[in-house]
Amino acid sequence: MQTIRITAEGASEPSVGGARPELPLTRRQFLKGSGVLFGTIAIGSPLAMLAPSPAWALELKALDSRSGETLLKFGRTLYPHETLPDAVYALLVKDLDAMAGADPKLAEQLRQGVLELDQAAGGAFSKASAAKQMAAVRALEGTPFFATVRGKCVTSLYDNEMTWVAFGYPGESWSKGGYIARGFQDLKWLPAPPESASPPPYMG
Amino acid sequence: MAKFGFDDDSVVVIIGSGAGGGTLANELCQKGIKVVVLEAGAMQSNASFINDEWKSFAQLAWLDARTTSGSFRLAKDFPGLPAWICKTVGGTTTHWAGASLRFQEREFKVRTQYGHIEGANLMDWPLELRELEPWYAKAEDKMGVTRTHGIPGLPGNNNFKVMYAGASKLGYKDVHTGNMAINSQPRDGRGHCLQLGFCFQGCKSGAKWSTLYTELPKAEATGKLDLRPESHVTRIEHNAAGKVSGVVYFDKDGKEQRQKARIVCVAGNSIETPRLLLLSASAMFKDGLANSSGQVGRNYMRHMTGSVYAAFKDPVHMYRGTTMAGIVRDEAGLDTRRGFVGGYELETLSLGVPFMAAFLDPGGWGPDFAWWMEHYTQLAGMWIVGEDMPRETNRITLNPKVKDKYGNPVPNVHFDDHPNDIAMRDHAYTQGERIYQAAGAIRTFRTPPYPSTHNLGTCRMGASAADSVCNAFGQTHDIPNLFISDGSQFTTGGAENPTLTIVALAIRQADHIASQMSRKAI
Numbered sequence: 001m002q003t004i005r006i007t008a009e010g011a012s013e014p015s016v017g018g019a020r021p022e023l024p025l026t027r028r029q030f031l032k033g034s035g036v037l038f039g040t041i042a043i044g045s046p047l048a049m050l051a052p053s054p055a056w057a058l059e060l061k062a063l064d065s066r067s068g069e070t071l072l073k074f075g076r077t078l079y080p081h082e083t084l085p086d087a088v089y090a091l092l093v094k095d096l097d098a099m100a101g102a103d104p105k106l107a108e109q110l111r112q113g114v115l116e117l118d119q120a121a122g123g124a125f126s127k128a129s130a131a132k133q134m135a136a137v138r139a140l141e142g143t144p145f146f147a148t149v150r151g152k153c154v155t156s157l158y159d160n161e162m163t164w165v166a167f168g169y170p171g172e173s174w175s176k177g178g179y180i181a182r183g184f185q186d187l188k189w190l191p192a193p194p195e196s197a198s199p200p201p202y203m204g
Numbered sequence: 205m206a207k208f209g210f211d212d213d214s215v216v217v218i219i220g221s222g223a224g225g226g227t228l229a230n231e232l233c234q235k236g237i238k239v240v241v242l243e244a245g246a247m248q249s250n251a252s253f254i255n256d257e258w259k260s261f262a263q264l265a266w267l268d269a270r271t272t273s274g275s276f277r278l279a280k281d282f283p284g285l286p287a288w289i290c291k292t293v294g295g296t297t298t299h300w301a302g303a304s305l306r307f308q309e310r311e312f313k314v315r316t317q318y319g320h321i322e323g324a325n326l327m328d329w330p331l332e333l334r335e336l337e338p339w340y341a342k343a344e345d346k347m348g349v350t351r352t353h354g355i356p357g358l359p360g361n362n363n364f365k366v367m368y369a370g371a372s373k374l375g376y377k378d379v380h381t382g383n384m385a386i387n388s389q390p391r392d393g394r395g396h397c398l399q400l401g402f403c404f405q406g407c408k409s410g411a412k413w414s415t416l417y418t419e420l421p422k423a424e425a426t427g428k429l430d431l432r433p434e435s436h437v438t439r440i441e442h443n444a445a446g447k448v449s450g451v452v453y454f455d456k457d458g459k460e461q462r463q464k465a466r467i468v469c470v471a472g473n474s475i476e477t478p479r480l481l482l483l484s485a486s487a488m489f490k491d492g493l494a495n496s497s498g499q500v501g502r503n504y505m506r507h508m509t510g511s512v513y514a515a516f517k518d519p520v521h522m523y524r525g526t527t528m529a530g531i532v533r534d535e536a537g538l539d540t541r542r543g544f545v546g547g548y549e550l551e552t553l554s555l556g557v558p559f560m561a562a563f564l565d566p567g568g569w570g571p572d573f574a575w576w577m578e579h580y581t582q583l584a585g586m587w588i589v590g591e592d593m594p595r596e597t598n599r600i601t602l603n604p605k606v607k608d609k610y611g612n613p614v615p616n617v618h619f620d621d622h623p624n625d626i627a628m629r630d631h632a633y634t635q636g637e638r639i640y641q642a643a644g645a646i647r648t649f650r651t652p653p654y655p656s657t658h659n660l661g662t663c664r665m666g667a668s669a670a671d672s673v674c675n676a677f678g679q680t681h682d683i684p685n686l687f688i689s690d691g692s693q694f695t696t697g698g699a700e701n702p703t704l705t706i707v708a709l710a711i712r713q714a715d716h717i718a719s720q721m722s723r724k725a726i
């Protein structure tokens with residue numbers, strides 16, 4: 001299996017300008033981590049073009065695989081997008097793992113939170129039904145653990161190119177000359193405003 | 205770039221380089237006056253601006269610690285980020301959307317117009333519209349405001365098409381692509397708008413006016429400007445006669461410096477400006493500089509704001525083109541039958557996916573939130589901005605419990621919405637939703653206020669030294685060589701985006717300062 005990392009080593013920020021997340025993972029690197037998450041991106045998904053391979057793996061440094069899997073499902077319950085593959089939710093786990101690696105108190109909060117999720121789901125949260133997962137998440141709303149994970153979701157899940165592609169947001173426009181010649185007024189299902197309200201563009 | 209000595213006590217020191225400070229600097233330099241601009245932020249350029257919301261935010265935003273209190277929703281949603289303003293050369297003119305509207309005549313005399321309103325500290329400006337009109341005209345010419353001085357309006361994008369269609373169906377008449385300080389055609393050495401869609405992230409084409417690449421280089425060309433970026437002022441000093449004599453600041457190497465001055469003008473935006481006056485308290489001025497009225501830091505206004513987003517069954521792609529692409533002005537007038545005093549504007553607004561996730565519904569989660577994010581390309585959006593009530597208890601104070609890296613107490617921003625603000629917001633939400641429903645929306649959403657971009661009123665101008673901080677020229681009542689040069693001067697907020705008024709006041713203030721200097725009055 002060819003594997004990819006979710007993003008480059010040490011790069012907490014997403015890449016600009018369409019750079020692809022890559023870096024093959026070696027076997028040696030696999031063994032270093034305390035946990036590993038695996039997944040695949042469906043062939044034919046627009047996101048597949050962002051990855052050199054449909055398969056991905058995420059090495060965890062502070063969290064074990066079970067915690068990683070639980071947090072991934074927690075993220076998916078909080079922000080359920082059928083159009084997004086697990087690879088996007090793995091970005092959340094990656095960021096939480098990095099936070100846990102830098103802050104033992106936070107690591108403990110996450111480990112404890114994972115146990116509470118399991119408890120609330122009456123078994124392994126990550127294997128529970130969608131209804132049970134939702135009920136468990138609701139039960140934890142208002143806790144610091146919930147706030148940590150939900151807050152991280154805002155950037156982990158929505159500030160990355162896979163999500164942008166899935167939602168049709170193209171990101172930067174400067175290198176393409178903006179939208180003055182690329183559809184900034186191409187909406188056709190409503191009448192165009194009169195020129196007094198919206199004069200024609202200056203094209204030079 | 206000129207270099208003036210630390211001991212040169214003939215210079216005018218301006219703190220801040222945004223709409224107020226940057227404009228004032230250029231106007232004074234053009235008159236041959238030596239100016240030292242101390243800007244806390246670093247130098248950027250059109251080339252270094254980033255078309256990426258979070259990266260740009262990290263590059264431009266003022267992120268020094270601040271605290272919040274009060275019942276406004278921001279205190280819960282963004283307790284450490286009450287304002288979304290900038291720490292960079294050019295200040296918030298790098299980030300602003302470009303809307304450049306004049307105040308309406310009545311908005312300069314709201315105490316007279318509205319009468320006494322419980323819980324509001326209304327006061328008439330010591331200025332009337334007709335006095336400011338020539339300065340507005342100069343400001344519009346300087347900034348290249350569309351639909352003034354023969355400058356054509358900007359072309360409307362898809363987001364505006366939706367607003368226009370809905371607003372017209374509702375019967376609104378004053379709907380167009382606005383008065384924007386964005387070049388619709390090349391002007392003043394800058395190119396035309398390329399419809400990049402990243403107005404908030406610093407305009408990479410330079411079509412949008414910012415002091416960074418208009419006023420400041422023009423000032424520099426006179427040989428009279430000494431601009432010092434990454435220079436954070438922590439104290440204004442005064443002499444035994446009670447006149448200000450200079451400022452203390454930390455330079456880019458973290459080294460403390462002391463710059464002497466003939467005149468000090470404070471333009472640090474309405475949170476830092478009063479904070480600096482309060483931090484400069486001395487044996488002579490125990491409550492802070494220019495604060496004999498006790499009004500420094502009070503009457504903090506942030507405009508009544510909110511947003512409405514709507515989803516349609518067909519694509520909109522609102523992110524394409526100018527962020528604030530059009531306006532409905534019909535609700536800006538006074539009509540108390542609506543259940544409130546003052547008025548509001550409706551202006552298109554768009555956020556990218558990263559900021560939509562952060563601001564659509566702060567704290568929100570679940571399938572409904574996910575639904576809105578997935579419909580991103582089918583959304584249209586507008587911002588509502590209206591006159592809010594000044595209140596003495598809405599104020600900037602020093603928070604002794606939290607210190608910044610220089611060891612100074614950080615500002616606390618306290619705000620409680622006035623019932624009038626709430627009534628106006630409800631009305632505007634309803635009208636915004638009706639506009640989108642008239643255009644065929646399948647769903648609408650009421651987004652709460654973003655961290656404040658329009659921060660006003662904390663050193664208000666007024667006719668009397670007893671209840672205001674400065675006079676109609678921004679000159680403080682207590683200290684004649686200390687000026688307020690930003691939106692802190694506003695007596696009340698009006699419904700309009702404040703930058704044009706800040707620039708007009710700065711041009712006018714420059715004339716006043718030059719004349720006082722030549723008459724040796726200061």
